[in-house]
Amino acid sequence: MAALNMSIKHTFDALDKCGYSRPSANKRIQIMDNAGKMASLFYTKKTNEDIDLVIAGSRGEGIGRYFDCDLDRLFIQRSVMCYAAYPTPSTHVRYAAEFRLDFQNTSNGYCRLKLISKQSQTTSEAKNFAFLQNMETAIHIENGEAFLRNDKILTSAMQHLKRTGWLAQSVIYDVDDGPSKPYECRVPFSKYAFKIDNVLCFKCVHPTIIQEWCDRKREHDWPSSEIVEQVKGVDVLVVPVGETADEVLQWRISLVLAELVLAHSFNDVQLKVYGALKMLSKNVFRKSCDNMSSYMIKNVVFWVSEKTQNCEFEQGKLLDRITDGLIFLRKCVDEGQLPNYMIPGRNLLKYKLSYTERENVLIDIDNCLQAGEHAFLECPELIQMSDEAEAGVNDTAFKELAEESIYSLYTFPLMEGAKLIKKLYSLKSGKDVVKFYLKKIFPKIRENNPLDFFCHICSKTDKEILRILKP
Incomplete structure (x- = not known):
């Protein structure tokens, strides 16, 4: 039992470091939401x-x-x-x-x-x-x-x-x-x-397309009635279809905004299940079939969440829920039928798997089920973190700092941020871009560290930042 608990903790901590945690996700959601609103102002004025x-x-x-x-x-x-x-x-x-x-x-x-x-x-x-x-x-x-x-x-x-x-x-x-x-x-x-x-x-x-989803009978408590009401209020969209040249008149009904609401409602363990399955899809399943997308994985997690009591998504049962996701995906691949969570009549696997690809993906899933946590602990993202720690090299620190630098602009008030975006597009060289961030953006970030997200920028001098960012 002690060994199992350590195994779960190891898995839990590894997924935390990859960003699959509720507190980390909430910070990024706020930044991206502000970035979208800021960009809306910028493009409305520009166009x-x-x-x-x-x-x-x-x-x-x-x-x-x-x-x-x-x-x-x-x-x-x-x-x-x-x-x-x-x-x-x-x-x-x-x-x-x-x-x-x-x-x-x-x-x-x-x-x-x-x-x-x-x-x-x-x-x-x-x-x-x-x-x-x-x-x-x-x-x-x-x-x-x-x-x-x-x-x-x-x-x-x-x-x-x-x-x-x-x-x-x-x-x-x-x-x-x-x-x-x-x-x-x-x-x-x-x-x-x-x-x-x-x-x-x-x-x-x-x-009707939203109402049908809202009225669907559910056995358990996810999504909650509050989330269902929130979904009722979001916009339904139509988006272009681009799979073949013959579909130039085809458009797809999209509930992507509703899906965002659902993903934002995931608790910490649901996020980690999502993260583990995404890693396996990217590093294992897509080698057998390039059409195995992260969107399919998201729908798998939606279905598993709906079919499971919310209290079962807790740290001690993380590996069980990942296993549930793999078993559900295996059933879908075997039957060639993965229903879209919002519009079940849409089959996400339709025309996506050849017979050979199907057989290979089934073998991949069986191997993952047999390997347990080791299947995704051997994913390149986690191996890289381990290798860097042993070698004293930290490419992750560079990526974190680069990400903080890019995101920092999107914490500004909307009107001010839209003006800064316009200024950014006018700069003539990469050096000008770096100077723009050092002089205009970073000093503001260091004043209050918005969302407590910009730890590298706030803890390092400009010279230290440049030393890390320059090759």
Whole structure:
């Protein structure tokens, strides 16, 4: 029993050090939430468009650290509304562009966007002028009806940056022409880069899809009634589909904002289960099938959480809950059916696994079940931390300091922060960027260490910081 308790503690502490803890996640969530609001102000002013920017994915959930995961940014175009059922005139608030969700000949949770109305363009100075102009080039006429393509860049906020400053010049754009517009942004004086995915989103009125989830019968106490009520209040989105060239008219109903609410409600052990399974997916399962995504893992944790009493997610039962997740995933892979947690009719494994990949992933899961905690304690992230400790080398300290430096800007008040972002984009060299942080950002951080997050910046001099950050 003592050996088992030590094993659990070892696992628990290792996942803590990787950022999978509730206190650590909460701090990052607050910073990313502020970053999204700050960026919304910046892009609204820069593009003269009605834009809300939300940071989703692992970073929005508070568990994305360093440079190991993408920065997923949702550009929600507020001048557009999509309707499952068009409202009556007496209750109708008009938008610059309005679409009907057309579900004919589409899979569960997918649709096409049929144009209902579009605001007439006036002058180039008018709000959303560029967006509406771009939208005209993305309209496809079919049987006399207008549908919106998903493969065009509609918002100016997602267009390639003008190469006028160091940050813009350091950006490397992916050749992908799909709806997600990925690129990398280098970190000054380092070998690292942030990978960024931008996705255009529209709000939609589709009350039944949320209500069906809220009304679903559940055996246990997760999610709580308070969380269910919170989910009722979030926006439903439509996002582009980019899996094949034949799907240029396909859009997907997205409950990503509801999923953020659910992920934010995880307790400390649920987060660690999520983290352990993500590590296994990245370092083991994806070697057998590249389509085994962290999004699938998140849905596994959602399902396991709903099917398990909340009191069972405690430190002493961490390994049991990780095992539950692996067993549930194995069943899904074996049957070729992983239901989306929010929209169960959508199968996340559909067309994702060949027969050979399926067999190999099943072998991987069985090996992990047999190996127990050793399966993820041998993941590169944990091995690197152990090797650094033995060798006296600390690449992790560099990553932590680099992350603190980047995040520090996003703790400023919104209006001040938006102005600082504008200034940052105007800087001509990497040295100017470093000087900007040393003179404008770090002194403010050292005054009060927001969220008690910036320990490296507050405990080190500028010279010490430069010595760590420079190669």
